[in-house]
Amino acid sequence: MLAQAVRLGDEELTSRQQDVLDIALSLLVEVGDKLTMTGVARRARCSKESLYKWFGDRDGLLTAIVQWQAAKVRSVPVGPQRMSKETLQSHLEQFAFDWLKVISGDISVALNRLAITHAGPLSNLGTTVLMNGRFAVGQRLKPLLKAGRGAGLLHFSDEEEAFRTFFGLVIRDVQIRLLLGEELVLSETDVVRDAKRAVEQFVTLYGVR
Incomplete structure (x- = not known):
């Protein structure tokens, strides 16, 4: 199932950002409320600085996760x-x-x-x-x-x-x-x-x- 394009503000997600969100989604299933920016950065093998640049804080990351998941319901x-x-x-x-x-x-x-x-x-x-x-x-x-x-x-x-x-x-x-x-x-x-x-x-x- 292909997800639709998801935008963060005025910018469309890059393939790397999409990969990171997929990893964050998988980690969320494992740890639930214990999801952290550090944990996502470690699992995705990227820097926390990149995460903050792309998504803002943890709430911003969670918002992007929700949008990415919802985009799997195709228009x-x-x-x-x-x-x-x-x-x-x-x-x-x-x-x-x-x-x-x-x-x-x-x-x-x-x-x-x-x-x-x-x-x-x-x-x-x-x-x-x-x-x-x-x-x-x-x-x-x-x-x-x-x-x-x-x-x-x-x-x-x-x-x-x-x-x-x-x-x-x-x-x-x-x-x-x-x-x-x-x-x-x-x-x-x-x-x-x-x-x-x-x-x-x-x-x-x-x-x-």
């Missing part, structure tokens, strides 16, 4: 041409597959557990995960939903409500079970099946007959 290109029912369902299934694959992985589980631990007024990590995770993913899906409505394939008055319904159908209880420690393993076949089923249910609810 679907929406062109000016009228969309067919088959194209809409195919795009929705791709989106659902990516999302379920990312959210059920060890990295997302570790990241969300860390965010929950640090949610509240004394830390902005919970807000960071919400803004760069769930809300950012929503902004990628909504243009597709609007294109489906514009093509006369979907009917809804509130795109946020439609997105939340899609969210619930795709994720179901998977995320909360993983966060609470259940050893739930989704195979590639499971993810494909669940993504397809979620889209079928969504189209049943919002599709124009």
Whole structure:
């Protein structure tokens, strides 16, 4: 699965920065809240000075990690041409597959557990995960939903409500079970099946007959 381009401020991540974020993600799964700039620098074989230059402080690094992880849910290109029912369902299934694959992985589980631990007024990590995770993913899906409505394939008055319904159908209880420690393993076949089923249910609810 290819991640989309992620920008830090006005600059796109370099391949070296992407490698460092992948290493930081793996380390996060291992150590959780004990993640440090020193630990990442040592594992990535780069200087702390480089980390501070690229990402700022630890919060900046965590923000970049969240953005990099969320970018694995690929945006679907929406062109000016009228969309067919088959194209809409195919795009929705791709989106659902990516999302379920990312959210059920060890990295997302570790990241969300860390965010929950640090949610509240004394830390902005919970807000960071919400803004760069769930809300950012929503902004990628909504243009597709609007294109489906514009093509006369979907009917809804509130795109946020439609997105939340899609969210619930795709994720179901998977995320909360993983966060609470259940050893739930989704195979590639499971993810494909669940993504397809979620889209079928969504189209049943919002599709124009």
